[in-house]
Amino acid sequence: MIEHIVVIAFMIGLFILSIEFRNLLRAILSFAGGNVALSAILYMLGAPLLAVFQLLIYAGAVTILFLVTIHAGEESEEEKDTTSAKIRILSIILAVFLVAVLLTYSPRIMETVRAPQLGLTSLGEHPEFLWVNRWLDLLIQAFIILAVVASISVQLRKEEREERGVEGE
Amino acid sequence: MNPFTPLFLLLGGSLASLLVDQLLEKVGAVKWRGCLAACVLAAALLLFSWEAYHGVQVAEFIVVGPKSPLTASLRLDHLGLYFSIMFCGLGLAVCVYSLSYFKSESEVRIIDRYYLLLLALVAGMVGVILANDFFTLYVFWELMALSSYSLVAFRKWSWEAVEAGFKYLVMSVTGSIAILFGMSLLYGLTGILNLTELASILKSAEGGMLLHVALLMLIVGFGVKAAIVPLHTWLPDAYTAAPSPVSAIIAGASTGLGALVICKLLFSLFPHLSASWTMFFAAFSVLNMLIGNITGLLQDDVKRMLAYSSIAHIGYIFIGVAAGTRLGLTGALLHIFNHGILKALAFLCIGAIIYRLNARSLSDITGVGRKMPITTSAFTLAILGLIGMPPLNGFVSKLILFTSSLDAGMLWLGILLVIFSAISTGYYLRILKALIAPPDERVANVKEAPLLMLVPMLVLAFLVVLFGIWPDPILSFIESSSSMLCGGGRIC
Amino acid sequence: MNVYELYFGTSIILIVLGLYALISRRNLIKIVLGLEVMTLGVNLAIITMGIRVFKGAYEVDALAQGMVAISMAIGAAVAALALSIAMNIYKHYGTFDIRKLRRLRW
Secondary structure, eight states, X not given: OHHHHHHHHHHHHHHHXXXXXXXXXXXXXXXXXXXXXXXXXXXXXXXXXXXXXXXXXIIIIIHHHHHHHHHHSOSOSBOSSXXXXXXXXXXXXXXXXXXXXXXXXXXXXXXTTTOOSXXXXXXXXXXXXXXXXXXXXXXXXHHXXXXXXXXXXXXXXXXXXXXXXXSOO | OOTHHHHHHHHHHXXXXXXXXXXXXXXXXXXXTTHHXXXXXXXXXXXXXXXXXXXXXXXXXXXXXXXSTTSOOBOOOHHHHHHHHHHHHHHHHHHHHHXXXXXXXXXXXXXXXXXXXXXXXXXXXXXXXXBOBHHHHHHHHHHHHHHHHHHHTOOTTOHHXXXXXXXXXXXXXXXXXXXXXXXXXXXXXXXXOBHHHHHHHHTSOOOTHHXXXXXXXXXXXXXXHHTOGGGOTHHHHHHHHXXXXXXXXXXXXXXXXXXXXXXXXXXXXXXXXXXXXXXXXXXXXXXXXXXXXXXXXXXXXXXXXXXXHHHHHHHHHHHHHHHOSHHHHHHHHHHHHHHHHHHHHHHHHHHHHHHHHSOOBTTTTTTGGGTOHHHHHHHHHHHHHHHTOTTSHHHHHXXXXXXXXXXXXXXXXXXXXXXXXXXXXXXXXXXXXXXHSOOOGGGTTOOOOOHHHHHHHHHHHHHHHHHHHOXXXXXXXXXXXXXXXXXTTTOO | OOHHHHHHXXXXXXXXXXXXXXXXXXXXXXXXXXXXXXXXXXXXXXXXXTEEEETTEEEEXXXXXXXXXXXXXXXXXXXXXXXXXXXXXXXHHSOXXXXXXXXXXX
């Protein structure tokens, strides 16, 4: 149990840093570090396949996406200037309060969880589980990727000159 | 009929439409782009209507693969069939309308991707309502949502569209996170995700606090899309800034889909908690009606006015949910359908006016009615239907909602419905007054809208009148869906 | 405190952290970072619900693993789309700051 708590503390610390850092590059690097910690957690919890996915997708592709977007902005990588102190303190208080409330109620929420009605399946015993049972989700996932590719190409299309269409300003 | 057939037709058609349109662009026949998309939508509509005409055999759930509760499955019942017809029909109207709406160079260049996104949007909506498995519902919901983000931010040179698109994306993704969280709680309780199995298990489960938290998360998650009041702030900006055919389908179908999924989940999964959620929805319907109508009175931009009126109509729909009875559910489902048609018609008409005039505020469109008579008559029918005038379909559903609130002992909700409908005439009739005023020189050489834009408007206007004076087939379909959701009268 | 409560609490902390970033940050990139952190939190919640002890070690149910695999892909797709809109905003305004974009009325 103690190793779980240590890695969880690392992960939460890295994510808090990634939000608080003003230099965007450092923020994204600590986000990547938090994802590596989350991948370690997934491995410890007995989902090694998901740990690999986490590293590939989040600590890999999403981090690279963020880095590309930052470097599209040619200004210096600082977040321009801070939020006013009042709003920050107010939102920190709100967040801490929300976490405290939810954590005190979470044992009551969780006490009914450990009685599943149906026998759960194990990926070790049925390795092709996803393909046989959940192929519809995977197919729609492929179409989601197609739609997102089309959306991004719509968003990033080149404009030769300033177009003024029907409802432009 | 296997529900996989039209679903795969829509999905495959979106990919095929992209490829065919790129081919047509290479060949040089650019006028024909988008016709394959319209044909695919028409074919899906025909398949669904054929099934409806022959009577629906409701199977438990339909899978391709091992028939266990762990499998992703679809379910073809009255509710799914009925609303799939509506989504395919609205999609077809918007697709035909878009064939001649986009004329600027920058948009026409990427019109092939527009049709891909439009077909993916309709496929996502049809999948949500046909899904029998919670995670399948979530994946189709994401398909619908992700297609709509870029459609709203389509005019990337306009600051309004891009900012509205980003705000819409952030709020909608937060909603999706809430949906996943609620779904994970239900999964933790029961270990399965199949909706029919969940419905039978949850009836006897000792959920306690977990069920309440899951219900709250699901309502918040789907409520972002369905414009429940504190979560509605993305709506006016997104509807205004999107191109008009996109506004039409999002306002008519996507917002209604959010309310529809809430109805379906509440009545089939959480009927024993109905004491809590009826009061909740009564409060939120009042807030929706209040904010929608009062803010609508202050607007000058016609599309923004229509957006606030959508918020108000969601309030009317939730009166039916708050009643908690079978009649209330019937009224709510019927109003989702009628409001979808009316709002889509209204947005298509204002789109035609914008197409000819490049303006959309009340002062700018004064007098255009004399020059575009067909558009104005269709717009008048839409507005009268939204107010709830008798021979049109809005009246039928509002009457059922009022009766259901009486029936459930919430007469104050029914009275508020009537009062707020009367208040809403304040801004609806202002639009009409601006349209039929005598024309000034700004609108001197405005012609009627092109034929491809007129045909969908006329078909929708015909449906508005038809379902007003002859609501029986639609009403019987809705009644069978609501009685099935209510478990054959055992629950509500 | 057993493993379920520990990880459920962690996922709640991550979700609220993401929400805090969404509300209080001005830079568009930080807002998208907040969205991603929320997605990670809810993925952890799904995994928590599927943990069980199997032959002495932890194992996560196959259905939960499938859900999280697909949800991760959807989260990455959403991040890509959000970042492309953010790049678009940068190209037209020259800034990533949302306060400078506040031109829409309520």
